[in-house]
Amino acid sequence: MNEQMALMREHVRTALQGSGSHGFDHTARVVRLCEVIGASEGADMAVLIPAALFHDIARSLEEETGVPHEEEGARVAETLLRSIHYPEDHIPGIIHAIRAHRYSAGIAPGTLEAQVLVDADNLDAMGAVGIARTFLQAGERGGGTPDAIDHIREKLLNLKSRMYTESARSIAGERHAFLTTFLETLDGEMHPSTPPAAETGPDRSAR
Numbered sequence: 001m002n003e004q005m006a007l008m009r010e011h012v013r014t015a016l017q018g019s020g021s022h023g024f025d026h027t028a029r030v031v032r033l034c035e036v037i038g039a040s041e042g043a044d045m046a047v048l049i050p051a052a053l054f055h056d057i058a059r060s061l062e063e064e065t066g067v068p069h070e071e072e073g074a075r076v077a078e079t080l081l082r083s084i085h086y087p088e089d090h091i092p093g094i095i096h097a098i099r100a101h102r103y104s105a106g107i108a109p110g111t112l113e114a115q116v117l118v119d120a121d122n123l124d125a126m127g128a129v130g131i132a133r134t135f136l137q138a139g140e141r142g143g144g145t146p147d148a149i150d151h152i153r154e155k156l157l158n159l160k161s162r163m164y165t166e167s168a169r170s171i172a173g174e175r176h177a178f179l180t181t182f183l184e185t186l187d188g189e190m191h192p193s194t195p196p197a198a199e200t201g202p203d204r205s206a207r
Contacts, residue, residue: 004084005049011080012053021137022059026124030055033120033171040167041116047090048113050077051097055117070105074098109164119168122159127175130156131182149186152179 016024034052038045058072074095081091097114100107101121109115125133134156138148160176163169 004086007084008050008053008080012057015057016059018060020140021133022056026133027053027056029124029129030117030120033123034116037120037165037167037171038113038116041112041165043113043116044090044093046087047093047097047111048116050081050086050090051094051101051113051117052120054080054094055098055101055121068102068105070099070102070107103162112165115164116168119163119165119172122162123168123171123175125156126159126172127178130175131179149183152183 012027013024016022016027031049031052034043034048035045037043038048054073054077056069056073057076058067058069061067061069061072077098078091078095081094082088093111093113096107096111097109097117099105100109100114101117103118109118124130131152134151135145135148138144138151141147156179157176160169160172163172
């Protein structure tokens, strides 16, 4: 199993060589979050970790062709898993988790492993790392600071209420608090108020 995991990781690393908001560093963080949350929640790691590794493997292809990356990613994962003779009974759960990880796909995560993957993927869009990724993604799309701020307000602030597992809700609370503090600080710096005029003391020269 360890050798198969190493093969999967190397396959994904090679496919995600380019940097960016959905590069391999994002996948590596999602995998780590899945390890932490999955262990706490009792998930089947033989299903969860491959799903986490492959969940964004087709991101760049979607940008080029418009093919939903969750569907193509599931197909790529299935092909690779069968080529390395991964246990057949784990593959359906892996495919489901990959297809269900994207909120806009409209597929409800029907297994614990799929729920943990959704939670981990959303958590990596929150907190300090989520802010960094948001500004990076805005730049990738030719946008600027206002676009990043809009994304944080319209999407990221809603993620805390979408967590499925108790473990993820605990982490999300801290990251959500960081998001709100960041927005308040950024707003203050971008729209500074006029400082109050200094009070004039008694005229000491008259003494």
